[in-house]
Amino acid sequence: MSKNEQSELSSYTLPVIGVMHSPYGQKFAVPRQSGLVPDALSTIEFFAPYGDPQAFAGLQGFSHLHVIFMFHQIPEGPFRAQVRPPRLGGNQHVGVFATRSPFRPSRLGLSVVKLENLTVQHGLVCLQVSGADLVDGTPIIDVKPYIPFVDALPEAQGGFAAAPPELKQVIFTERAQEQLHSLGQREFKALREILAQDPRPAYKAEQEDPKRYYALLFGFNVGFCVSSDTVTVVEALKA
């Protein structure tokens, strides 16, 4: 293929190398960026031939990874130049390339996760990671080591996303606590961190909101209500 022919390609087809297994059973309540829920553990299962343990030799010297993935639940559609990010209350329009919104031409997501463990199952690698913000079943396109001298720019300016979102306190009814007794301590902590983000559509935060919401988390259908500064978990039913 000549250089000219290459530069004229208007699209590229990329293989799926693995799949994410995460506590997030649906889009609702997935944290809005990576790192916001550090106690949530997820597992990337790699497919053959990509899961070859040799392909990961040397990775364990790195503490963090970039994960590139498909927002596969976002339907393909015509290009839309603007989105309304939840961070801005959901009613202000911003250019799609000024956001990490999934409604982008590539439908590619980019997250930083902490590498917790590498295991081999049936000859294929699984990476256990923490802090991911990927819905269960997300197709994985690439993983790359996070290189701090290249990737860490703490002095960078963060536009309208300059600071992490404020957190709410999370309380559990006695009933919910009992229903969740099978969760491990770290999972329970992660569940708190998830709900502390207030997963509701942002405009809901501006008014009295008596509604009970349900989110699929850790295999439970978790029902909760939100008041001004508190998320109350009312019940948690085995999903």
Next chain:
Amino acid sequence: MSKNEQSELSSYTLPVIGVMHSPYGQKFAVPRQSGLVPDALSTIEFFAPYGDPQAFAGLQGFSHLHVIFMFHQIPEGPFRAQVRPPRLGGNQHVGVFATRSPFRPSRLGLSVVKLENLTVQHGLVCLQVSGADLVDGTPIIDVKPYIPFVDALPEAQGGFAAAPPELKQVIFTERAQEQLHSLGQREFKALREILAQDPRPAYKAEQEDPKRYYALLFGFNVGFCVSSDTVTVVEALKA
């Protein structure tokens, strides 16, 4: 499309949204990570419909961007689990997912660049950026704002790439200096930064190397020799 059908997709086709115009006329002498040559300016030209100025509204509040691009000069081929990174002398094998090597299943690259300027030409956006490590003509798949509270992890551990490569001093013969008189001051500085990286194959650094190398940079065919700690630019011919 049901959830099951979606998760069974084994590849995704992504549109090219733009093209990179950079000082790097060929792969040889492209810096080995972004940020290593901060004075090099590049321009991302966005295609219609993606270059719509509305799609970039709000971007200028961010100082840095992630750029996701295709290593389009790397031919497609069967999966190879290991590569020999230049950082390790080019003779040690490492798992491909423990590196940022272009020889990966996705052929996707990820770089962090500084946003310098946004202009609109014929109704389409061009982003001037600095610190990029993309060869001229690289197809762009996505740009995303760099969000420091998410992306900046200065405490992360960087494996075998824990520190930037050592730099060589760069000197110019009188002839080379004259031939390069049309370069602006910043371009000349960037040329120094590029050559200070020692662009030769890494194993060459281990022995006496009398060879003269040529690199296509800023439209010049730049001829240079390397001794133990110095790069000498011998000539620079208009390419």
